[in-house]
Amino acid sequence: MREVFQQEMREVQDRLVEIAGLVAESIDKATRAFNESDVTLAEEVIADDPRIDHATITLDELAITILARQQPVARDLRIVVSALRISASLERMGDIARHIAQLARYRFPDKVVPKSLRGTFAEMGRLDVEIAQRLVELLTTEDVKLAEYIRDEDDKVDALHLQVFDKVLGETWKGEASDTVDATLASRYHERFADHAVSIAKKVLYLATGDWAPDDA
Template sequence: MREVFQQELREVQDRLVEISTLVGDSIENATRAFNESDVALAETVIEDDRKIDALAAELDELAITILARQQPVARDLRIVVSALRISASLERMGDMAEHIAQLARYRFPEKVVPKGLRSTFREMGALDVEIARKLTELLATQDPAIAEHIRNEDDKVDALHLAVFDKVLGETWKGETVDTVDATLASRYHERFADHAVSIAKKVLYLATGDWVQPNS
């Protein structure tokens, strides 16, 4: 029975890595669709979010079944409970990618934001993609150094998020109301995507150490 239980725990980890990989693909495609006004790619992201949602639901059912049947304790219990919470965060990251893609679809064939903010959003999108790929690596390895890297990249996303707000609230901003709303929403989606990754990184560190600590700032 113990061997079966360990196989189930490995399956939980494998499924988290699978979902995280799909989330990484989604944010990469979503940011490309957003920056290049690619409506076909945006539609792909929106469709793929259903797959992420389904896989997250299946993982949750597996974790609940393990809790009911195996009644794990100590670190094993932490693994299963953390998997449920990580699954929820991954699902939300998929939603953020979908929201970014939806903005691209709504504004097609125009670009979502004015020219003066496009380089900022390209940089923010590239950071989100990097964070997503590192998150998949973290889930596979539980390497604390990767958690630290994710936190550092999130700080850069936060700084760009603030720069967007400074821009749209500044006296030199010439955008229409719809430009202001789109830029604000898009920036928030990018920022929340990275925040969920940091939340997962904290949970992985908890699994690795047993202590609820944040990666160093």
């Protein structure tokens, strides 16, 4: 029974890594669709989102089965409970990638935001993709340095998010009402994507070190 239990615990980790990989792929396609007005990529992200949803549901069912049948304790219990919470964040990150892709599809063939903000959003997208890729590594290795790196990159996304708001609320902003709404929504999506990654990083950091960082994201 112990061998079966350990195999199930390994499967929990493997499935988390798999879902994180799907999310990283999704945000990469979504940000490219957004910045390049690529409707084909946008459609791929939207069509693939149910795959992420299904993977998270399957993981949750496995975790609940482990709780019911194996009654884990101590670190094993923390891992299973954390997996349930992490999968919820990953599912939400997949949804956010879909939202970004939907903005690109809705505005096609036009770009979503005015030219004055495209550089800012290109950088936000690059940071989100980088964060998602490092998150896959973090879930694979539990390397605490990666958790710190994700937190630092999130700070950069937050700063860019504030820049977008300063821009659209400034006196020199000449965008239409739809431009303001799109820019505000898109910036919030990018910012929340990174925030969810930080939340996951904190949970992994706790599992690796026993130290719980306060959730101020």
